[in-house]
Amino acid sequence: MTPLKRITIRDVSERAGVSTAAVSYVLNGREGKVSQETASKVRRAVEELNYIPDFSARSLAGTRSKLIGVVIPQTEDQKQLLLQNPFYSELVCGIEARLRQSGYHMILSGVDKGEGYLDTSMQRNLDGAIIMGIYQESFYDDLKRVKVPIVLIDSYVNDSYFQTVSIDDEAGGYMATKLLIDNGHTNIALVTGLIRKDGVVEKRFLGYKRALKEAGLFYNPDHVFEHSVSYEYGQEAAAAIAAGHPEITAVFATSDLVAMGVLRGLSDAGKRVPEDVSVVGFDDIPVARMCNPPLTTVRQNIVARGAMAADRLLKAIEEGEASLADDPSVARLELAIRQTVQRLAPS
Amino acid sequence: MTPLKRITIRDVSERAGVSTAAVSYVLNGREGKVSQETASKVRRAVEELNYIPDFSARSLAGTRSKLIGVVIPQTEDQKQLLLQNPFYSELVCGIEARLRQSGYHMILSGVDKGEGYLDTSMQRNLDGAIIMGIYQESFYDDLKRVKVPIVLIDSYVNDSYFQTVSIDDEAGGYMATKLLIDNGHTNIALVTGLIRKDGVVEKRFLGYKRALKEAGLFYNPDHVFEHSVSYEYGQEAAAAIAAGHPEITAVFATSDLVAMGVLRGLSDAGKRVPEDVSVVGFDDIPVARMCNPPLTTVRQNIVARGAMAADRLLKAIEEGEASLADDPSVARLELAIRQTVQRLAPS
DNA sequence: TTGTATGCGTTATCAG
DNA sequence: CTGATAACGCATACAA
Numbered sequence: 218m219t220p221l222k223r224i225t226i227r228d229v230s231e232r233a234g235v236s237t238a239a240v241s242y243v244l245n246g247r248e249g250k251v252s253q254e255t256a257s258k259v260r261r262a263v264e265e266l267n268y269i270p271d272f273s274a275r276s277l278a279g280t281r282s283k284l285i286g287v288v289i290p291q292t293e294d295q296k297q298l299l300l301q302n303p304f305y306s307e308l309v310c311g312i313e314a315r316l317r318q319s320g321y322h323m324i325l326s327g328v329d330k331g332e333g334y335l336d337t338s339m340q341r342n343l344d345g346a347i348i349m350g351i352y353q354e355s356f357y358d359d360l361k362r363v364k365v366p367i368v369l370i371d372s373y374v375n376d377s378y379f380q381t382v383s384i385d386d387e388a389g390g391y392m393a394t395k396l397l398i399d400n401g402h403t404n405i406a407l408v409t410g411l412i413r414k415d416g417v418v419e420k421r422f423l424g425y426k427r428a429l430k431e432a433g434l435f436y437n438p439d440h441v442f443e444h445s446v447s448y449e450y451g452q453e454a455a456a457a458i459a460a461g462h463p464e465i466t467a468v469f470a471t472s473d474l475v476a477m478g479v480l481r482g483l484s485d486a487g488k489r490v491p492e493d494v495s496v497v498g499f500d501d502i503p504v505a506r507m508c509n510p511p512l513t514t515v516r517q518n519i520v521a522r523g524a525m526a527a528d529r530l531l532k533a534i535e536e537g538e539a540s541l542a543d544d545p546s547v548a549r550l551e552l553a554i555r556q557t558v559q560r561l562a563p564s
Numbered sequence: 565m566t567p568l569k570r571i572t573i574r575d576v577s578e579r580a581g582v583s584t585a586a587v588s589y590v591l592n593g594r595e596g597k598v599s600q601e602t603a604s605k606v607r608r609a610v611e612e613l614n615y616i617p618d619f620s621a622r623s624l625a626g627t628r629s630k631l632i633g634v635v636i637p638q639t640e641d642q643k644q645l646l647l648q649n650p651f652y653s654e655l656v657c658g659i660e661a662r663l664r665q666s667g668y669h670m671i672l673s674g675v676d677k678g679e680g681y682l683d684t685s686m687q688r689n690l691d692g693a694i695i696m697g698i699y700q701e702s703f704y705d706d707l708k709r710v711k712v713p714i715v716l717i718d719s720y721v722n723d724s725y726f727q728t729v730s731i732d733d734e735a736g737g738y739m740a741t742k743l744l745i746d747n748g749h750t751n752i753a754l755v756t757g758l759i760r761k762d763g764v765v766e767k768r769f770l771g772y773k774r775a776l777k778e779a780g781l782f783y784n785p786d787h788v789f790e791h792s793v794s795y796e797y798g799q800e801a802a803a804a805i806a807a808g809h810p811e812i813t814a815v816f817a818t819s820d821l822v823a824m825g826v827l828r829g830l831s832d833a834g835k836r837v838p839e840d841v842s843v844v845g846f847d848d849i850p851v852a853r854m855c856n857p858p859l860t861t862v863r864q865n866i867v868a869r870g871a872m873a874a875d876r877l878l879k880a881i882e883e884g885e886a887s888l889a890d891d892p893s894v895a896r897l898e899l900a901i902r903q904t905v906q907r908l909a910p911s
Numbered sequence: 912t913t914g915t916a917t918g919c920g921t922t923a924t925c926a927g
Numbered sequence: 928c929t930g931a932t933a934a935c936g937c938a939t940a941c942a943a
Binding site for chain 2: 919920921922923924
């Protein structure tokens with residue numbers, strides 16, 4: 218319950234009987250600038266006094282703030298962070314863990330519609346930022362002006378100023394489809410959000426087609442159900458499949474959320490999963506293992522992806538942008554095999 | 565793409581032809597200290613130069629940092645934030661929205677095992693903190709020493725230094741049980757995590773008993789299934805109910821996670837929900853609406869609770885602790901009626 | 912190798 | 928009402 222008074226670098230220097238400069242050198246690892254003896258005296262004093270540096274002062278003095286801005290998208294009404302979305306929350310987990318481990322802190326925020334991020338990054342002297350989601354062009358222009366390293370996640374801005382961390386969506390689509398093919402399925406529907414050029418979904422779609430082709434299967438556009446990334450659309454598509462496509466024995470949904478809807482829709486239509494129809498999702502969000510039956514899906518390891526983004530950013534900050542390879546980091550994918558895929562009995 | 569140079573308060577003062585002090589006054593709303601004319605000259609200059617204040621400098625100069633520390637628990641392995649838990653992520657959403665709205669930023673982090681939060685809060689000159697989860701005693705002692713306002717969520721530390729924001733768990737338990745009773749059920753099981761003295765769960769349990777009593781129903785200890793807050797336990801309890809308690813027509817699970825397990829367990833045992841057994845959960849996490857059938861539950865409005873915590877903290881910061889009523893804030897509860905409760909046909 | 916002095920951007924004090 | 932000026936805590940160029 219001691220009142221707790223701020224210990225400054227000067228207190229330390231007096232205690233150790235050296236100058237403030239010496240203390241600063243030791244603190245910043247500028248060994249070689251001070252003698253072994255001074256260094257140990259300083260370290261002892263720091264220990265005894267329980268010195269805690271003031272980052273505001275550091276930041277002001279022109280060095281690092283050790284602060285990273287992390288931006289995630291907001292809900293439609295622009296009021297809340299989209300943190301309920303497991304995708305973003307896992308990403309944030311990965312980022313935070315890595316940052317903390319390296320002595321950085323994270324300012325997590327959304328950005329108000331129409332506002333930029335320039336203010337925040339200037340106010341706080343951010344050392345860097347990780348941006349998720351998609352914004353208007355001027356947003357990115359502002360970002361470039363502050364000249365700190367930036368990592369983009371899930372944003373397809375094609376500008377070499379920004380670092381990106383992605384996954385191999387094409388391979389993921391391939392894996393999912395291949396799994397179904399390997400289990401004897403030949404009529405595989407794709408249920409997905411809008412397929413936009415260069416979007417995540419398009420890549421998964423491409424993987425789907427590649428797997429079909431490789432297996433010598435015919436690609437049937439009628440088996441592609443494309444609309445929106447939502448639980449509701451999954452239901453809808455499943456209803457359509459159950460009603461009009463008896464030949465379809467398997468569904469690849471490009472997102473777990475959609476897959477959950479498909480499960481529900483099939484069930485409502487009296488189809489059993491996986492006995493009548495097999496289903497594979499994408500993402501492996503936590504509900505995937507809790508739904509009934511547990512969903513087989515493509516695991517993104519989203520947390521690892523967050524950590525990767527943080528890594529890349531820290532490297533750019535501490536070793537300069539030049540230290541980074543030009544190619545984007547790509548996170549690994551794997552299958553989470555559960556209970557929604559069944560081997561098709563040879564008919 | 566202009567290079568972007570830092571505009572200081574001095575630049576503004578020169579542009580406006582006044583002193584830096586005058587600028588500072590205007591910026592901080594110390595009207596009355598300057599003339600109307602000076603004020604408008606300053607405002608114009610700020611606008612023209614696009615001046616952005618440096619919070620590091622502000623913080624160093626002894627005023628507010630406008631930074632709030634938000635701490636959430638970590639996973640077992642102490643590596644990641646527990647943000648995957650919808651409860652925490654929603655809380656964070658609520659907090660962030662309110663803070664940003666008031667010009668504050670949030671540093672979101674976990675706390676390493678054995679470490680305290682004193683370092684962070686000193687380093688960053690935090691104006692306050694919101695702490696979720698439960699920590700060792702020394703952690704709270706440290707917190708008190710920094711003398712900034714603190715709000716605790718879900719922590720039952722009984723110390724008037726800390727503010728708390730809670731929900732009326734007892735009322736929630738009552739609401740859920742009452743709903744079932746109103747639908748004609750008389751044999752209602754309680755499936756729950758460990759009932760600890762003064763814990764959240766105990767209160768819900770008390771509400772359950774009160775509703776029974778009020779309806780003139782007999783409280784049967786055999787209808788209480790108490791073990792752990794997990795999906796798996798829900799399954800297990802449901803199996804036990806299906807196997808050994810044909811008289812039970814309804815279940816109140818004190819957590820949605822458990823309720824999900826109950827749904828699954830009943831289904832595995834060949835019981836239909838809600839035709840054979842009705843189920844009510846607690847929390848209203850997002851999966852509640854996605855599961856099959858959609859779960860009727862007690863909505864916590866977790867986001868609102870986060871906002872409430874932020875409100876309370878900001879008030880303590882800006883108006884002093886004294887401005888706060890002594891009684892803790894209590895967030896409202898409501899029922900989310902979906903499809904797992906059915907009116908019992910009179911037999 | 913060590914210490915002194917200055918500046919970083921703001922706020923606050925205290926004479927004008 | 929206004930304007931110099933001294934902190935705030937730290938890092939660093941420069942002098943010793």
